[in-house]
Amino acid sequence: MIYLRLFFEFFKTGLFAVGGGLATLPFLYAISEKTGWFTAADIGDMIAISESTPGAMGVNMSTYVGFSVKGILGGIIATLGLVLPSILVIIIISRMLEKFKEARIVQKIFYGLRPASTGLIIAAGIGVAMETFLPGSKITSLQSFLDFHWERLLLAALLFFAIQKWKKHPVIYIAIAAAVGILFKL
Template sequence: MKCLLLFAAFFRTGLFSFGGGLAMLPLIYQTVQEFGFMPPEEFSDLLALSQVTPGAIAVNAATYVGILTAGIPGAASATVGVVLPSFLITLIVVRFLEKFRDSRYVEGAFSGIRPVTIGLIGSAVLFLSEGVLVRGPLISAELFTGGLEYYDLTAVAIMAASVVLMAVLKVKPIRVMLIMAAAGAALGSAGLL
C-alpha cells in the first residue's frame, strides 16, 4: 500500500515538474510533507545526498524517500514513479516530431530553438558554478566587490585545467572527470578544497 502511494506521489511529481532536478526539489518536499513519507528534519539530508551522489537529482531524491519509507520495494516504486512520466512523454513527443518531419513550421521552430539551446547550455554553467566556483550567487555585486575570497580558487583552477584537457589536449570528458575526482580527493584530504 505504501509502495503504491509512493509510486502515485512521485508519478505526479515527475509529471508536473519542469526545469530538471534542482527545480523539482521543492515539489518533492511538498509531496513528502503531504503524505508524511519521512520526518521533515531528514529533508536536509535528502538535499545534500541527492546533489552529491551521481545521477539525476530527482531520481536520487525519489530513491532516498522511497527507501526510508518502505525499504527497497519503496525505493523501486518511487523511482519508477518519478521516471515514468519523463519516459512516456518523451516517447510521444519524438513520435509526434517524426510524423511532422516535413512541416516547414517544425523546421522553422527548430531553427529558432537550436541557437537558443546553446545559450541555455551556457546558462547551465552559470548555475552549476554557484557554490562551487564562487561561494554564493553568481549574479551578484560580490562577484566584483567580494575580492578573491568570493571565489574558490582551487575549484576555478580545476575548471580551467578541465577546459585545457578537453579543448586543447582532446581528452575524453569521462577521463577529465576521473582525473579531477582524484585531484579533488587529494586536495580535499589536504584541506585545500
C-alpha cells in the same frame, strides 16, 4: 500520493526539458525549491554521479531523486515520469514529421527550439558554477568574494583546456578531478 507527485514533477521535466540532460537542471532546481527532496548542493553531486555512470544524465538524476525519496519504486516512477513524455512526443512527431517535414512552420519550430535548449543549458551551467565556486551564497561583499573557491575555478579551467587539447575519454578527466579533490579537499 508521493509517488504521483514524483511522477508528475518528472513528467513535467521530461516534457519541457528540450536539449538533453543538462536542460533538466533548471527543472531540478525548481523541484528542489518546491519539494525539499534535495538541496541545490545535492544537484552538483547528482551531476557528478550521473556523468560518471552509464546512461543518460537526466534519467540517472531522476532515478537518483526517486530512489532517495521513496526507494526502488520511487526511482522507477520518477524515471518513467521523465521518459514517458519523450516516448509520446517521439511517436507523435515520427508519424507527423514524415508528412510535414518540408513544411515551413516545422522548420521554424525546430529553429526556435535550438536557442531555447541552449538557454536552458546555459542557465543550468551558471547555477552549477555558482554552487560549485561559491556554495550557498552570492558575491555581495569583499568577504564573500574572498570565500570564492578559486582553486575549484582553476581546476575547472585546467580540465577544460586539457579536454580541448587532448580530447581523451571524459572518465579520465572525472578521475583526475576526483583525485585532485581527494588530495587537496577542494
